[in-house]
Amino acid sequence: MWAEIGAKVMSNDAVVIIGAGQGGFQLAASLRSGGHTGPIDLVGAEFHLPYQRPPLSKEYLAGSMLADGLQLRGSTFFAEKRIRLHRADPVVAVDRRRSSVRMESGATLRYDHLVFATGARPRNLPVPGMNQRGVLSLRDIGDADKLAGLLGVPRRMVIVGGGFIGLELAAVARAGGHSVTVVEALDRTLARAVSPELSSHLETVHAERGTQLLLGRSVSALHGRSGRVAEVELDGGVRVPADVVVAGIGIVPNVELAAEAGLTVANGIVVDERLLTPDDRVSAIGDCACFPSSHARDRIVRLESVQNAVDQARFVAARILGSNQPRYDSVPWFWSHQFDVKIQMAGLPALDDRRMVLGDPGTGRFSVLRFDDGLLTCVESVGNPADHMAARKILGSGDTPTLESASQPGFTLKAFAKRGAEACAA
Ligand code: FAD
Numbered sequence: 111m112w113a114e115i116g117a118k119v120m121s122n123d124a125v126v127i128i129g130a131g132q133g134g135f136q137l138a139a140s141l142r143s144g145g146h147t148g149p150i151d152l153v154g155a156e157f158h159l160p161y162q163r164p165p166l167s168k169e170y171l172a173g174s175m176l177a178d179g180l181q182l183r184g185s186t187f188f189a190e191k192r193i194r195l196h197r198a199d200p201v202v203a204v205d206r207r208r209s210s211v212r213m214e215s216g217a218t219l220r221y222d223h224l225v226f227a228t229g230a231r232p233r234n235l236p237v238p239g240m241n242q243r244g245v246l247s248l249r250d251i252g253d254a255d256k257l258a259g260l261l262g263v264p265r266r267m268v269i270v271g272g273g274f275i276g277l278e279l280a281a282v283a284r285a286g287g288h289s290v291t292v293v294e295a296l297d298r299t300l301a302r303a304v305s306p307e308l309s310s311h312l313e314t315v316h317a318e319r320g321t322q323l324l325l326g327r328s329v330s331a332l333h334g335r336s337g338r339v340a341e342v343e344l345d346g347g348v349r350v351p352a353d354v355v356v357a358g359i360g361i362v363p364n365v366e367l368a369a370e371a372g373l374t375v376a377n378g379i380v381v382d383e384r385l386l387t388p389d390d391r392v393s394a395i396g397d398c399a400c401f402p403s404s405h406a407r408d409r410i411v412r413l414e415s416v417q418n419a420v421d422q423a424r425f426v427a428a429r430i431l432g433s434n435q436p437r438y439d440s441v442p443w444f445w446s447h448q449f450d451v452k453i454q455m456a457g458l459p460a461l462d463d464r465r466m467v468l469g470d471p472g473t474g475r476f477s478v479l480r481f482d483d484g485l486l487t488c489v490e491s492v493g494n495p496a497d498h499m500a501a502r503k504i505l506g507s508g509d510t511p512t513l514e515s516a517s518q519p520g521f522t523l524k525a526f527a528k529r530g531a532e533a534c535a536a
Pocket of ligand 1: 154166202249395398416445446
C-alpha cells in the first residue's frame, strides 16, 4: 500500500530482501531515503555487515584498505534507518502462497514485496585435486583473508582463468613479489568481456610485469603433497609448480531458492524489463537476475557489476514506492584496476561487432569503440576517464555516432557528447 503525502510517497508495505550484499543493501537504503515507512528486512547469509566486493581483489588484498573500508555503512546506520539486518541467517525457503520466507534459524518473515538479491558464487574448477589446502576462489571477505594469509611469504601462484578477477589478482600478487602464472583456456584473456584490442593491451601489461600467461591451455588436475597443492597439470601433461592456486573461472548465480519457489530460472532468475518475475510481488536484482536489456537490443543478459546491482536496486525501490517507470534502462558500466592501468567500460558489446580505436594503446591512454550494425554500443577506455564519462552520456542519450561519423578526422567522444547536450538544451 502506498499513499502520496505532499510530494513524498509513503509506503508501509513489508519488504523482505534476500541477500545483504551490494544490491540488497542499496535497495533497503533507497527505500528508506525514498520515504518507505513499512518494515524492511534485509536477510544475509554472511556474518559481516554489508560490504563492497571490488576491493577484495584490489586494495584490500594488497593491504592498502582495511576491513572497515569495505563496509557500505556502519552498524548504527541500520538501526537509525529501521532496517532489520539479519546476519548469518540465510533464507532457506520461500512460500509464495503464504507470502513468507523461512530462515535457517527457523524464523519466518511475511512480505508484501520480496526481492531476490542473492548474488552468485564462484564456479568450481571441475578437475581432480580441487579439495586441497592452497586451492581457493575469491568471492567474499573470508576468501580474501585466506588468500592474503597465504601471500604473507613469497609464493608460486597459479591463477586459473584470465578474467577480470584473475587478472586483478595477478596484478596484486606480482606487485607483492610473487611468481604468477595465469592459465586461460581461450586464446586470449577476457575473451568474453572485452575487445581483442583491450585483451592484447592487458596481456602486454601483465607480461611486461613478469606474469606468465599461458593462453589456450586448460587445467586437467591439481597434484599435491600431504593434502597441500604442489603442481597444476595442464592438458598435454605439462606440470606447473604451485603453492597457491586460485580458480577464477566465473560465477554461478544463486537461483536455487527462486527455482524451488516455482520461479523461472535460466542463467539467472528471469525478470522482465521492470525487474519483476511473473509473480508481481517478487523481483530480482544484481548478479542473480537476468533481464531484457535495451542496451543489447532486448537480449536477455545477466550483468555482474556494482553499477548494475546498485541501479537495479534503485529502480526496484522506486517501483515499490509507486514509480511507473516503464523499464530499467540504465547504461551498464564497469571498471577494473590492474597495476596502474585503469580500465572503464560503458555499454554492452554485440556478439559480432565492428571496432575502432581512438588514441594510441602505446601511450597507455586510448578507447576502443564498438559498433553493432553501425551504431555505437560500447566503449572501453584505458586511462581515459573523460572518454568513459562521455560514452556514458552518449549511450544514455540514444543519439550515438555511427562507425562512419566516428571515423572522421578530429572525432572525439567528448565533443560528440557535448553536441548532443547542446541539441537537447536548444
Ligand atoms: P552480492 O554483493 O554478491 O550479494 C549477494 C549476497 O546474498 C551475498 O552476501 C550472499 O551471501 C547473499 N545470499 C545468497 N543467498 C542467500 C540466502 N539464501 N539468504 C540470504 N542471503 C543470501 N564489479 C564492478 O563493477 N567493478 C569491479 O571492479 C568489481 N570487482 C570485483 C571483485 C571481486 C573480487 C568480486 C567478487 C566482485 C567484483 N565485482 C566488481 C562484482 C560486484 O561486486 C558484484 O557484481 C556485486 O557485488 C553484485 O551485487 P549483488 O547484490 O547482486 O550480489
